[in-house]
Amino acid sequence: QETMKLGMVAELSGPGAPAGTNWRDGIKIAVEEINADGGILQNKVELIEYDTQTDPQVSRALVQKAIDEGAFAILGTIYSGSTMVNMLVAQQNSTPQFVGSEAPSIVEKGNPFVYRTSSGAQKGVPALTAYFTDTLKAKKVGVAWVNNEFGKGGRDVFVEEMKKAGIEVIADVASEQAQTDYAADVSKLKEANPEAVFVYMNQEESARFLIEAKKQALPMPLIGEVTLTEAKVIELAGAAAEGAIAHVGVTATATDVPGIGDFAKKFEETFKRKPTHDAIKGYVGAWTTKYVTELVGKADGEAFAEKMHGLCLKAADYPKILLDTCWDENGEMSRPSFMVQVKDGAPVVIGTVPAN
Amino acid sequence: MSAPVLSVRNIEKSFGGIQAVRGVSFDVHKGEILGLIGPNGSGKSTLFNCILGQLAPDAGEVHVTGRNVSKMRASDLNKLGVGRTFQQLSVFPKMTVLDNIILAGQEHHGTMLSRLFGPSDAGLTQQAEQLISFFRLTHLRDTLAGSLSYGQQKLVDAAMALMAGPSLVLLDEPAGGVNLTMLANLKERLVTYNAEHGTTFVVIEHNMEFVMSLCTRIIVLAEGHIIAEGKPEEIRANQTVIDAYLGG
Amino acid sequence: MKRWLRPLLLVLLLALAIIAPLGQGNYIVYTLTSWLIFSIAAMGLNLTLGYAGQISLAQASFMAIGAYTTALLTLAGWHWVLAMPLGLILCFAVGLLLGYPALRVKGHFLAFVTLAFNTLVFLILRNEEWLTGGSYGLVGMPRPDFGLFSTMKQLPFYYFTLGITVIASLVMWGIVRSPWGRAFKALRENPVRAESLGVDTRRITLLAFAIGSVYGGLAGALITPLVQFIEPGSFGVGHSLRILLMVVVGGAGYFFGPFLGAGVVIMLPEMLRFTAGYYLIIYSALVIVMLVFVPSGLIGIGGRLREKFRPRREVRADMREGARLQ
Amino acid sequence: MLELKDVHGGYGKITILNGVSFSVPKASITTVIGPNGAGKSTVFKAIFGLLNIQSGQILLDGKDVTRQKPRQMIAHGVTYVPQGRNVVPQLSVYHNLELGGITSPDQARVRERIEKVMDQFPMLREFRNRKAIELSGGQQKQLEVARALLLDPKLILIDEPSIGLSPNLVQEVFQTLMRLRDNGVTILMVEQNAKAALAMSDYGLVLELGQTRMHDRAETLLGDPRVGQLFLGGHVEGIA
Amino acid sequence: MSQLLQVLLSGLATGSIYALVAIGFTLVWQAAQTVNFAQGEFVMLPAFFVLVAMGYFGLPFLPALLVGLVLSVLVLGVLFKKLIAEPILPHGGITLIIATMALGIFLKESVKEFYSAEAQPFPSMFPNDPIDIFGAVVSLQDLFNLAISLGVVVLLTLFLNRTRTGRCMQATAQNPAVAEILGVDVKRMILYTFLINAALAALASFLITPVYLAKFSNGETLGLIAFIAAIVGGFNQIRGALVGGLLIGVLDNLTATYVTAQYRAALPLVLLIVIIMLRPQGLMGTSEGRSV
Ligand SMILES: Nc1ncnc2c1ncn2[C@@H]1O[C@H](COP(=O)(O)OP(=O)(O)OP(=O)(O)O)[C@@H](O)[C@H]1O
Ligand SMILES: Nc1ncnc2c1ncn2[C@@H]1O[C@H](COP(=O)(O)OP(=O)(O)OP(=O)(O)O)[C@@H](O)[C@H]1O
Numbered sequence A: 001q002e003t004m005k006l007g008m009v010a011e012l013s014g015p016g017a018p019a020g021t022n023w024r025d026g027i028k029i030a031v032e033e034i035n036a037d038g039g040i041l042q043n044k045v046e047l048i049e050y051d052t053q054t055d056p057q058v059s060r061a062l063v064q065k066a067i068d069e070g071a072f073a074i075l076g077t078i079y080s081g082s083t084m085v086n087m088l089v090a091q092q093n094s095t096p097q098f099v100g101s102e103a104p105s106i107v108e109k110g111n112p113f114v115y116r117t118s119s120g121a122q123k124g125v126p127a128l129t130a131y132f133t134d135t136l137k138a139k140k141v142g143v144a145w146v147n148n149e150f151g152k153g154g155r156d157v158f159v160e161e162m163k164k165a166g167i168e169v170i171a172d173v174a175s176e177q178a179q180t181d182y183a184a185d186v187s188k189l190k191e192a193n194p195e196a197v198f199v200y201m202n203q204e205e206s207a208r209f210l211i212e213a214k215k216q217a218l219p220m221p222l223i224g225e226v227t228l229t230e231a232k233v234i235e236l237a238g239a240a241a242e243g244a245i246a247h248v249g250v251t252a253t254a255t256d257v258p259g260i261g262d263f264a265k266k267f268e269e270t271f272k273r274k275p276t277h278d279a280i281k282g283y284v285g286a287w288t289t290k291y292v293t294e295l296v297g298k299a300d301g302e303a304f305a306e307k308m309h310g311l312c313l314k315a316a317d318y319p320k321i322l323l324d325t326c327w328d329e330n331g332e333m334s335r336p337s338f339m340v341q342v343k344d345g346a347p348v349v350i351g352t353v354p355a356n
Numbered sequence B: 001m002s003a004p005v006l007s008v009r010n011i012e013k014s015f016g017g018i019q020a021v022r023g024v025s026f027d028v029h030k031g032e033i034l035g036l037i038g039p040n041g042s043g044k045s046t047l048f049n050c051i052l053g054q055l056a057p058d059a060g061e062v063h064v065t066g067r068n069v070s071k072m073r074a075s076d077l078n079k080l081g082v083g084r085t086f087q088q089l090s091v092f093p094k095m096t097v098l099d100n101i102i103l104a105g106q107e108h109h110g111t112m113l114s115r116l117f118g119p120s121d122a123g124l125t126q127q128a129e130q131l132i133s134f135f136r137l138t139h140l141r142d143t144l145a146g147s148l149s150y151g152q153q154k155l156v157d158a159a160m161a162l163m164a165g166p167s168l169v170l171l172d173e174p175a176g177g178v179n180l181t182m183l184a185n186l187k188e189r190l191v192t193y194n195a196e197h198g199t200t201f202v203v204i205e206h207n208m209e210f211v212m213s214l215c216t217r218i219i220v221l222a223e224g225h226i227i228a229e230g231k232p233e234e235i236r237a238n239q240t241v242i243d244a245y246l247g248g
Numbered sequence C: 001m002k003r004w005l006r007p008l009l010l011v012l013l014l015a016l017a018i019i020a021p022l023g024q025g026n027y028i029v030y031t032l033t034s035w036l037i038f039s040i041a042a043m044g045l046n047l048t049l050g051y052a053g054q055i056s057l058a059q060a061s062f063m064a065i066g067a068y069t070t071a072l073l074t075l076a077g078w079h080w081v082l083a084m085p086l087g088l089i090l091c092f093a094v095g096l097l098l099g100y101p102a103l104r105v106k107g108h109f110l111a112f113v114t115l116a117f118n119t120l121v122f123l124i125l126r127n128e129e130w131l132t133g134g135s136y137g138l139v140g141m142p143r144p145d146f147g148l149f150s151t152m153k154q155l156p157f158y159y160f161t162l163g164i165t166v167i168a169s170l171v172m173w174g175i176v177r178s179p180w181g182r183a184f185k186a187l188r189e190n191p192v193r194a195e196s197l198g199v200d201t202r203r204i205t206l207l208a209f210a211i212g213s214v215y216g217g218l219a220g221a222l223i224t225p226l227v228q229f230i231e232p233g234s235f236g237v238g239h240s241l242r243i244l245l246m247v248v249v250g251g252a253g254y255f256f257g258p259f260l261g262a263g264v265v266i267m268l269p270e271m272l273r274f275t276a277g278y279y280l281i282i283y284s285a286l287v288i289v290m291l292v293f294v295p296s297g298l299i300g301i302g303g304r305l306r307e308k309f310r311p312r313r314e315v316r317a318d319m320r321e322g323a324r325l326q
Numbered sequence D: 001m002l003e004l005k006d007v008h009g010g011y012g013k014i015t016i017l018n019g020v021s022f023s024v025p026k027a028s029i030t031t032v033i034g035p036n037g038a039g040k041s042t043v044f045k046a047i048f049g050l051l052n053i054q055s056g057q058i059l060l061d062g063k064d065v066t067r068q069k070p071r072q073m074i075a076h077g078v079t080y081v082p083q084g085r086n087v088v089p090q091l092s093v094y095h096n097l098e099l100g101g102i103t104s105p106d107q108a109r110v111r112e113r114i115e116k117v118m119d120q121f122p123m124l125r126e127f128r129n130r131k132a133i134e135l136s137g138g139q140q141k142q143l144e145v146a147r148a149l150l151l152d153p154k155l156i157l158i159d160e161p162s163i164g165l166s167p168n169l170v171q172e173v174f175q176t177l178m179r180l181r182d183n184g185v186t187i188l189m190v191e192q193n194a195k196a197a198l199a200m201s202d203y204g205l206v207l208e209l210g211q212t213r214m215h216d217r218a219e220t221l222l223g224d225p226r227v228g229q230l231f232l233g234g235h236v237e238g239i240a
Numbered sequence E: 001m002s003q004l005l006q007v008l009l010s011g012l013a014t015g016s017i018y019a020l021v022a023i024g025f026t027l028v029w030q031a032a033q034t035v036n037f038a039q040g041e042f043v044m045l046p047a048f049f050v051l052v053a054m055g056y057f058g059l060p061f062l063p064a065l066l067v068g069l070v071l072s073v074l075v076l077g078v079l080f081k082k083l084i085a086e087p088i089l090p091h092g093g094i095t096l097i098i099a100t101m102a103l104g105i106f107l108k109e110s111v112k113e114f115y116s117a118e119a120q121p122f123p124s125m126f127p128n129d130p131i132d133i134f135g136a137v138v139s140l141q142d143l144f145n146l147a148i149s150l151g152v153v154v155l156l157t158l159f160l161n162r163t164r165t166g167r168c169m170q171a172t173a174q175n176p177a178v179a180e181i182l183g184v185d186v187k188r189m190i191l192y193t194f195l196i197n198a199a200l201a202a203l204a205s206f207l208i209t210p211v212y213l214a215k216f217s218n219g220e221t222l223g224l225i226a227f228i229a230a231i232v233g234g235f236n237q238i239r240g241a242l243v244g245g246l247l248i249g250v251l252d253n254l255t256a257t258y259v260t261a262q263y264r265a266a267l268p269l270v271l272l273i274v275i276i277m278l279r280p281q282g283l284m285g286t287s288e289g290r291s292v
């Protein structure tokens, strides 16, 4: 029995560390399960970790290193800036790469070897539009976003979507990564007084924003994509998270989906904390690598790419994919998703959104 | 008679309430060795700093060979041939003695660009070594100037002021800490310069033997004013000066 | 050091640099290349900080200017050889500009001004999307092709960078051993005295910044084809601090300090990677330990060791001349 | 009182002192002379614990004090006024003076003494609230000398007090030192202003190349033609 | 109107936090003539001591705070001084600055590896009740922060300038050679400096973390902004840190609200550069005196 190497290249230190470590830990669980299940093509899987320090240049070097050291697939990175660089290397070496990044541009470069583990912003955000038009019947909205490539991507898609839906964006509030003081942001929104605010930030930023919003008693509903209702955000923001709404691709709170419940339980037992969205993404990425490699029948990058495009995996046949999932010819993914709201300090699924 | 080498007109300088220099004027002519003495804090060093552009005077003008240099920067003034030393030791501590002295001369040779492409010592090693050996520092040529003894640094300082071959030199306490034998050599050297090149000197000094035997004329400053002026023997006999400065 | 030892050592080092990447994986070659590039950037800062004593926390922003200029021009179809000099000229001009505050403020105030400048450059790169691609960065810059010699592959690109590093070092060597070098040091040690000796401290200060910046720009111009992707985040204040770290760890004010420093800052984490999550902890601890034991930088380590194992006593130099009073 | 026995020492690997031996009797003034770079200041540093002593012994009242720390030397009743400028730049003149008596348990007495020395050097009173750095060179030196008088030392090491002081103040300082000697304080002084210094001293010490060359009564040294020729400016050597 | 008031008040509240951290910079400068680039991490760490004391040892909040304070003083004060500051200080400021940069990485990464990479909530010492002032909202916590930084500035200024120990500390920083010759216990003065600094960092940590959340990377931005605040205020005056901190807090909020959010980090910097150019010694700083 041989071993097959999986290169996990992620943001284990630097600003991306929270996302990166969750991604890693999700993958760790997946690899453990895969090995218990006989590995990939009867080969044991060895996971090698590479820390990019959240630095794109380092990430590029590390993807190169992982491939030099014999990795047959790459898992990572999460920050779009890094992925944009290192996906070139994987492409040059015809190595399949599952990424956690959500920036639209990743799948627009015609790279056949890069695949998402969650929908990009250009799929996730439009899924929300219906909520603004039908449920809220909003005419004027605001957007508060973190000014990095992640936030900017989401914000651009949102503004575009609103225009299409005929909704006016009357407050467009950018904030810095790792910002701590949201007083100005919130007071600007308060002054503009839109009917709802789309909040697109990373975890702690979301929490700090929510806290300030509560302090200044911001009256309108706050709606986010993925992060805003994550367990971590609720833990950090406490009562201030109450009522926040988000569209979530796949959420650990959707425990009635059997695979998700199992994963969440196992994760909590192993790491003593709740899995985040990033953990699930890593988990799904690792399992997909197994499924697709076995579908192809050998570790071959070209064939893998061939197989991936237009592939749909049903949760019934491939339980660890968690939800029925498809990848299009660009590597973009689609699957059903949820609307979640924080009620009594816990996220509750308030609706499902079909795959788009 | 030609224009004085240095003409100081009505210089005033105060520091937040303290009037250090209160309207001082004097002329120095070519070939003179002028002594500037006065009690501690009478404004001598401040006057030097105003003359040489290290401090901006509140009022007054300075002329060097007839040219108004009041607003001129110290480096340009130096290029006009005005050299100086500071009262406080001011060698470049982490450079060798040789480098210290070459530096003092290099800016007077060639242009900025020619210095970049020319020889690394600007052709000054020999001249610098002569000065070094004159001040009995040959064995310290490649030592960092900061690890010299007080008196030795004082000598390097003086050598630096002389290196560029200036026509007017202002020395602030050149004798302090220098061994008497070496001081006699220094005096000899200043006199030789003065005689051979007509170099003009203005010297602040508290060592009366040195001042009285070196200078051709002396100005006494007290509380920012000139209180006396004259030949050394006149000053030595002047009762005001004795009371204010020399002591009984 | 004996007279023949130094050239011999240099030839040896160069030979080492030539054979080092042979037979290594792409990753090692890539890392060696970034070592050379950061050595260039650190060499520039070493001039500004180590020789001329002007604190600058903005070296990364000059890398950015060099990198973006080269990137935009090569993307527009220019050859690197034409794009790079333009970047350097721009860096020289901006470096002069940044030097102006240094004429007025010193020490930590200067540190602040340069730091603010770095932040400003970062924000412009991020916000002016029409030009710089904003936070998405620029991607797909070609590596220079010289007809017979194409640098597309990792190894040729390494030799290309090595060549440029050698040229840059020779030029730097020329500068620091010329009278300019002496004037830079004089500025560091005692600007008032230097001014009184005819050193035009204004001009020398500005030059210290401008030349140092050009080296930053050159490093940036090389990063562009190396990584083939640039984004504002790679040129933030943190990266300036990292270059500062290289200079001090190597030995500020010593010619070879930057090479050592860049080596440690870039290679050491690579070597420690086997320790998984702990490598940054170990790395930072090692840096601290090193500074405690050789505060003058790694370059001083040889002397320290010699001192330790072969302690020598020297008699005072004037003993030879003999006493005059017996 | 103070005795040095064959002291060797220096900076880093360079040995500057090559066997310095002498003794200083109690309640006397000894002036050290010698060319620039002879090692005069280095001897003071060696005594006060600021130098790396390679071999030899320093005895104070018969007790071995070799390699003791400056703070211990102060506790033994030794104070030191170094060459050059040595003030705390951003503190006021008064607070600089106060630091001179910082080790004394009796602060009331220190305050009294500060008033006394300010009588002696009126400039200090006038400028008591100014920052020390703002003073002129000579004013800073006065501050330093005054600061050394605030404790009741047994032994004062004073390195070229005359640098920068106007002639009347030099006389004032010398007289103060003589008064102190008459009260039983021992004084070891370096002076280039050697004729005046030797004239008020009991003993003289000639140092050259880090070795003691002569050690005798001050009058004897003043009268010695070799000393006069070599160190007191009696003769101008050929100019190189 | 109420928006302007809100922005000003919030700016002051944030500014007082910056001030509290900035004081550490000026203190270390005044007493050791160096810059502690790990200051931000010094403020990040104590909160984690408290979390460990509460989480792993089950202590209630107040005793845990006490444990946090003691540990901070030991680790950031005593250990820092003995292992890093003392050996490196004699070799000049810049070397120590670099060492503290490395220390910053060390602390940050250690917390991340041994505690958590994720942000943690942190309980507040003071009630977080909102108070309405003419339509603008501040929390009680904000008011306490402001009052405490004011108090610290006054106390420290008095200590440094009015007590003999304080002056000995200044003497040690400004001219250690002279201090030593005069019999000042130089090592002890340095120890005092770092002890006070550590205690201050712990205090700042306990006040800030409820708002900022406990996270290993908090020190980066905080340290940088506080450094800038200290400089702008004039490095050599404790009260400068307060003025600098408040100024930056207010400017930042005003810029973000009324001018540009994209460049909110830049505009205050540009203004501050202008200030520095006009007053090179900083807003509250005094000039260092004659140089010739
Ligand atoms: N930068 C300054 N700030 C405040 N006061 C100053 C400054 N420079 C000089 N002074 C004051 O101005 C007066 C004159 O000082 P200056 O240094 O010119 O004296 P001096 O004649 O050279 O004395 P000395 O013989 O002691 O060197 C002194 O009272 C001094 O305290
Ligand atoms: N810090 C130092 N490092 C290395 N060498 C030094 C240091 N200080 C002094 N020296 C050397 O030691 C020798 C003696 O110096 P010292 O200061 O004792 O001389 P000195 O007799 O006091 O001279 P001066 O009359 O000039 O004050 C000199 O040759 C000097 O170069």
Ligand SMILES: [Mg+2]
Binding pocket: B044, B045, B046, B087, D136, D137, D138
């Ligand atoms: Mg003077």
Ligand SMILES: [Mg+2]
Binding pocket: B149, B150, B151, D040, D041, D042, D083, D159
């Ligand atoms: Mg001496």
